[in-house]
Amino acid sequence: MSEYREIIKGTHIDFIRLRNIAFVVSAVLLLLGCIGFVMVSMGRANLSTDFTGGTGIHVRFQDVVSIGELRSALIGSDMHDAQIQEVSGTKGFLIKTQFVDTQKENVQDKTNRILLKQLPGKRYEILESNAVGAAVGKTLKRYAIIATVISFIGIIVYIAVRFNFIFGVVATIATFHDVLAMLGIFFILGREMNILFITAILTIAGYSLTDTIVVFDRIRERMAKMKSREDFRSVINGSINEVLSRTIVTNLTTFLVTAALCFLGGPVLFDFSLALVIGIFIGTYSSIFIASPLVFIWREKVL
Structure with a gap:
């Protein structure tokens, strides 16, 4: 003491x-x-998808992409309910959506398809993808x-x-x-x-x-x-x-x-x-x- x-x-x-x-x-x-x-x-x-259910995706761009550009790309496509949070200090974003994987197409593949179509030439990688059912x-x-x-x-x-x-x-x-x-x-x-x-x-x-x-x-x-x-x-x-x-x-x-x-x-x-x-x-x-x-x-x- x-x-x-x-x-x-x-x-x-x-x-x-x-x-x-x-x-x-x-x-x-x-x-x-x-x-x-x-x-x-x-x-x-x-609230994270831990509590709401849905899918959370962590994507990091190599090129400069604003949160507005990403929001327009996702909302203008099938992921109209997407919530986006910027990861400070990086070029990364956390994307949350109520969609969960289906037999037709899983959410990560859907995100890839949208980004390739809506943000052509923007290099990125998906670091993590987590899905939680609503129940x-x-x-x-x-x-x-x-x-x-x-x-x-x-x-x-x-x-x-x-x-x-x-x-x-x-x-x-x-x-x-x-x-x-x-x-x-x-x-x-x-x-x-x-x-x-x-x-x-x-x-x-x-x-x-x-x-x-x-x-x-x-x-x-x-x-x-x-x-x-x-x-x-x-x-x-x-x-x-x-x-x-x-x-x-x-x-x-x-x-x-x-x-x-x-x-x-x-x-x-x-x-x-x-x-x-x-x-x-x-x-x-x-x-x-x-x-x-x-x-x-x-x-x-x-x-």
């Missing part, structure tokens, strides 16, 4: 005093999350929701056993906050939501929970020495300040790794690693500015 304290020592930040500002920021994030959830439920978000997509969506709900229930049970019921509920609220915030940010950014995104959400939920438990552990230790209710504010602030250096070092290290994955991992892993990067910041923020102040409010105002 001494190694962490060499970086930031003796902080006396009044985090409880900052709770109202944090709650306003969180209200905005939750509003975005609710909007994103509604849009996902209506199928109007950038499978709905099943994956349902299982993703079930996995998220089960994780929340597990959080309540685990924290309630290790600490008490109040801490369990607060930890669940903070984790739910993180999930909704990530969903809202991804929706606003227009990034694709796929199975890897769900994996990132569950990963960040566990990461954020670990941060929250570290703070809760310190709060519990200090509460055992507390002499009066008036001391509880100093218990919360003291606990957060005491682990602040550890939190910063741990999260900075994790951020550097995920940032490297984000920029060097290629287009396939970009959205996954971007979700991790965003989640690290949100998870750290919620454990300090949401979870701990909620414990303070619950104890002071409700009990």
